[in-house]
Ligand SMILES: NC(=O)c1ccc[n+]([C@@H]2O[C@H](COP(=O)([O-])OP(=O)(O)OC[C@H]3O[C@@H](n4cnc5c(N)ncnc54)[C@H](O)[C@@H]3O)[C@@H](O)[C@H]2O)c1
């Protein structure tokens with residue numbers, strides 16, 4: 001009875017009283033599930049918790065901000081192991097806003113107290129070309145360049161619409177206010193994500209406001225990271241579980257696995273939380289860790305998504321139970337491992353741990369979620385392994401199967417979310433080898449010009465469906 005009465009009430013600072021909230025010193029763009037399971041959790045768990053609060057902005061829709069703001073930024077983190085759930089109420093997010101609230105974003109970036117900007121806006125959110133440069137021809141980017149050119153005199157509801165455009169706008173304010181240096185930390189699954197973010201931010205500033213680009217070159221530290229914690233979308237059943245446990249309504253709980261990893265490389269000129277207290281690791285050379293994670297974990301995720309969906313599976317754990325999918329993962333991993341410093345990175349143990357993590361049936365990680373934005377993802381998850389294997393004179397069958405499975409999936413999928421959707425649709429109008437070539441070209445032009453690669457991609461397609 002008491003639980004029922006409490007469940008009428010929502011989780012917030014009145015129903016869940018806390019000590020004084022920390023001051024905002026971090027601005028985060030991309031208020032999604034992952035940020036709340038990862039960086040916000042590390043910030044809350046660190047001993048510096050009382051010093052570092054986060055203001056979060058959504059990317060494209062206000063929904064996540066509205067729900068979280070109504071709870072004073074508080075939310076429940078459900079850590080879901082194979083055997084049960086544990087619950088923590090995380091309080092490091094002190095403000096949650098829609099990304100279009102530019103006045104507040106600009107105010108925060110003008111403040112000397114703001115020391116760090118972090119990003120989880122998805123791979124596609126950076127609008128980068130396959131060569132890593134900003135795609136200035138993308139309509140959203142071109143519109144942002146125009147908006148930034150009139151940033152002194154923005155209309156009421158005008159202004160840049162992409163997270164990178166909004167960030168560049170705020171950096172212009174920081175420059176004018178002489179508020180000092182700042183660190184920008186990319187927490188998206190991108191290869192060399194510090195350079196990718198620099199290319200996007202610097203490229204946009206250079207196109208819109210060259211003096212600002214020079215200021216960015218001098219005053220912004222781009223920090224690279226490898227981020228890891230499997231965090232699927234929250235379901236209605238999760239809301240019920242939290243209500244039962246907490247006795248309060250929480251409209252924004254997050255479900256994640258117990259495993260978590262954060263490796264960072266770069267400097268923080270205005271300071272940072274003591275994230276290492278919560279297990280984060282700071283290294284000089286990020287690349288081997290990043291490759292290990294992007295190729296082995298994310299590469300296998302994409303392989304399971306495209307093969308699994310074609311074979312009638314819906315979650316990662318289900319696909320892994322399919323002996324074919326599981327064999328293809330091992331075959332891909334063998335190839336990837338050959339191109340990693342295996343001993344130093346303890347790849348055998350890493351692979352064993354991944355199998356255990358993927359097999360957690362209580363984490364319902366939807367293959368359809370992983371399948372989105374394939375052209376961007378495969379460039380980082382499978383292509384580097386293909387390139388390394390081909391240059392060593394090997395056929396790269398395991399990694400080529402990831403590309404082949406993607407081709408098979410796009411040819412039968414009811415809905416495709418991808419930044420290259422127009423090129424994909426055009427390719428689907430073609431037949432036979434021409435179709436294979438055009439689809440492959442949406443991922444990599446060079447691979448599409450390699451006849452033996454195309455032959456292998458076509459040959460492997462049959463095995464996925466059989
Ligand atoms: N979920 C995970 O397990 C996980 C783990 C490691 C890293 N990541 C990284 O975090 C990213 C976000 O994951 P999530 O689970 O929080 O997703 P999510 O869908 O919960 O949130 C994504 C956020 O990015 C914004 N966004 C999405 N597409 C955008 C676009 N094209 N332009 C601008 N903003 C956009 C959304 O509005 C939202 O604020 C992933 O793409 C990945 O790079 C996720």
Ligand SMILES: O=P(O)(O)OC[C@@H](O)[C@@H](O)[C@H](O)[C@H](O)CO
Pocket residue numbers: 123189227228229230231297298301302369370
């Ligand atoms: O989040 P995405 O869309 O980049 O990729 C889907 C998954 O591969 C990814 O979310 C992993 O679960 C995550 O990277 C694990 O740390």
